Amino acid sequence: MTKDETKQVVLEIIADIAPDEDISNLKSDVRLRDQMQLDSMDFLDIVMELRKRHNIEVPEADYPQLASLDSCADYLTPKFEALGK
Amino acid sequence: MSFKSPRIVITGVGLTAPNGNTLSEFRQNLLNGVGGIEKKEIRYMGELLAGVCHYDALKYQTKKELRVGTRAGSVSIYCAREAVTDSKIDFANFPKDRIGIYVGTTEHGNVETENEIYAISKFNYDTKYWSHYHNPRTVSNNPAGEVSLNLGITGPAYTIGAACAAGNMGLIHATQMLRLGEVDLAICGGVSESIHTFGIYAGFKSQNALATHADPLKASRPFDKARNGIVISEGGALYTLERLDDALARGAKIYGEIGGYCVNSDASDYVLPNPGRQAECVRKALANANLAPHDIHIVNTHATATPMGDIQECEAIRAVFGENCPDTYINNTKSYIGHCMGAAGALELAGNLPSFDDLIVHPTINVDDLDPQCALPGLVINHPKKVGRVDAILNNSFGMLGINSTLIVKRYVA
Numbered sequence: 001m002t003k004d005e006t007k008q009v010v011l012e013i014i015a016d017i018a019p020d021e022d023i024s025n026l027k028s029d030v031r032l033r034d035q036m037q038l039d040s041m042d043f044l045d046i047v048m049e050l051r052k053r054h055n056i057e058v059p060e061a062d063y064p065q066l067a068s069l070d071s072c073a074d075y076l077t078p079k080f081e082a083l084g085k
Numbered sequence: 086m087s088f089k090s091p092r093i094v095i096t097g098v099g100l101t102a103p104n105g106n107t108l109s110e111f112r113q114n115l116l117n118g119v120g121g122i123e124k125k126e127i128r129y130m131g132e133l134l135a136g137v138c139h140y141d142a143l144k145y146q147t148k149k150e151l152r153v154g155t156r157a158g159s160v161s162i163y164c165a166r167e168a169v170t171d172s173k174i175d176f177a178n179f180p181k182d183r184i185g186i187y188v189g190t191t192e193h194g195n196v197e198t199e200n201e202i203y204a205i206s207k208f209n210y211d212t213k214y215w216s217h218y219h220n221p222r223t224v225s226n227n228p229a230g231e232v233s234l235n236l237g238i239t240g241p242a243y244t245i246g247a248a249c250a251a252g253n254m255g256l257i258h259a260t261q262m263l264r265l266g267e268v269d270l271a272i273c274g275g276v277s278e279s280i281h282t283f284g285i286y287a288g289f290k291s292q293n294a295l296a297t298h299a300d301p302l303k304a305s306r307p308f309d310k311a312r313n314g315i316v317i318s319e320g321g322a323l324y325t326l327e328r329l330d331d332a333l334a335r336g337a338k339i340y341g342e343i344g345g346y347c348v349n350s351d352a353s354d355y356v357l358p359n360p361g362r363q364a365e366c367v368r369k370a371l372a373n374a375n376l377a378p379h380d381i382h383i384v385n386t387h388a389t390a391t392p393m394g395d396i397q398e399c400e401a402i403r404a405v406f407g408e409n410c411p412d413t414y415i416n417n418t419k420s421y422i423g424h425c426m427g428a429a430g431a432l433e434l435a436g437n438l439p440s441f442d443d444l445i446v447h448p449t450i451n452v453d454d455l456d457p458q459c460a461l462p463g464l465v466i467n468h469p470k471k472v473g474r475v476d477a478i479l480n481n482s483f484g485m486l487g488i489n490s491t492l493i494v495k496r497y498v499a
Contacts, residue, residue: 019148041153044217052214 003073097325099167103136136318158231185268186242189251189275194223248484252430274431276321306451316423322431344493345374351487363401370491417449430482
């Protein structure tokens with residue numbers, strides 16, 4: 001899976017958990033919470049959906065790795081690859 | 086010590102029922118004999134009957150709020166916002182810490198718990214897939230809390246668990262809090278999301294108390310010989326209540342005045358009603374209102390269309406209103422909308438409030454063959470009845486574990 005594909009996976013999750021937001025112009029290198037309404041429960045939603053949809057576990061200590069789309073891609077892409085995706 | 090209890094009045098109504106999303110729509114359908122029961126797929130059980138509300142949830146909530154919150158919360162928000170708008174109060178400038186939210190519920194948490202168990206069943210019951218929203222969704226205060234979040238109200242916001250007596254209880258509790266001076270405006274009544282839990286259906290079915298009928302609109306038929314149980318419904322009705330002086334000072338429309346009330350307990354059975362205690366509840370409410378039985382012009386019954394329950398309530402009503410009440414008329418609203426559980430008392434009161442203005446008593450419908458044991462004098466059947474005067478409405482709501490509530494609303498007279 002490429003980093004762009006990983007970003008797309010994350011964007012699909014964000015679209016579901018923040019259905020009122022326009023996510024078409026999110027900047028990859030800016031913290032998600034600085035670009036949209038995203039509270040701590042929403043953040044847990046991202047973690048839960050990664051678990052449910054993709055069998056990916058994100059330990060609490062690694063939550064900061066999900067701050068932006070770029071950091072998500074950097075952190076999650078190896079995990080997808082480890083699962084053979 | 087002498088204490089002149091402040092008079093409390095109803096100044097706003099917000100509701101959603103299976104047959105209407107505003108008071109005027111609801112009322113018109115009650116006068117036109119238009120019910121609102123339909124078929125609904127219930128998890129594990131198949132197609133059953135339900136009173137489903139079709140209000141516009143996005144009118145007052147974002148998609149995210151709907152995703153995070155509960156159906157009871159959404160119903161509550163819709164009703165609260167409609168009531169506040171209807172009251173024409175200057176809400177933006179009203180001190181938010183002086184507003185109380187008191188929402189009656191039959192139960193809360195079943196829906197979300199069932200949904201989560203179903204969801205983790207897809208993951209071999211591994212609880213790491215259990216939602217982090219489960220606790221905020223299932224705490225008992227959820228419906229009231231969602232209203233406080235939506236409207237930015239910082240005063241007390243909680244629910245009142247009182248089985249199917251809860252709708253009246255919301256208004257009664259609000260009256261008490263306004264009289265104590267705890268708040269200056271109350272948003273109160275009752276809500277239900279019960280059609281979204283299979284457990285309520287299965288429970289009533291196991292009790293042999295779930296209605297069946299080929300025609301959904303004929304299924305809820307209190308007082309009819311062929312009645313065979315309850316139609317479960319969702320819904321809500323929340324009111325704004327104020328002290329009379331405050332309402333007059335701002336020139337509010339006054340729907341009616343809280344005349345009196347009583348809440349008591351059967352202390353006799355988990356589920357079976359107790360006509361003696363019901364009659365006692367009605368009599369105590371009359372005494373609290375300083376009214377005699379013949380002063381009541383509309384008695385809205387709780388009757389849910391169970392074979393025994395209807396007869397027992399009729400027994401209680403006959404004991405109080407059976408003689409010397411020539412101007413007392415009796416009706417039932419569940420025949421249109423089923424049993425809205427925690428919302429029932431509040432919704433059924435709303436359906437009758439316009440009678441103060443139009444002097445029409447809405448009938449109970451679906452009575453094709455009146456059960457002689459339910460043939461109360463003054464029972465209004467199948468057709469609306471124009472009457473000479475409506476000065477007081479008495480509203481009964483009873484619930485499991487033997488809780489009874491009777492609320493009397495009077496025509497406002499200066």
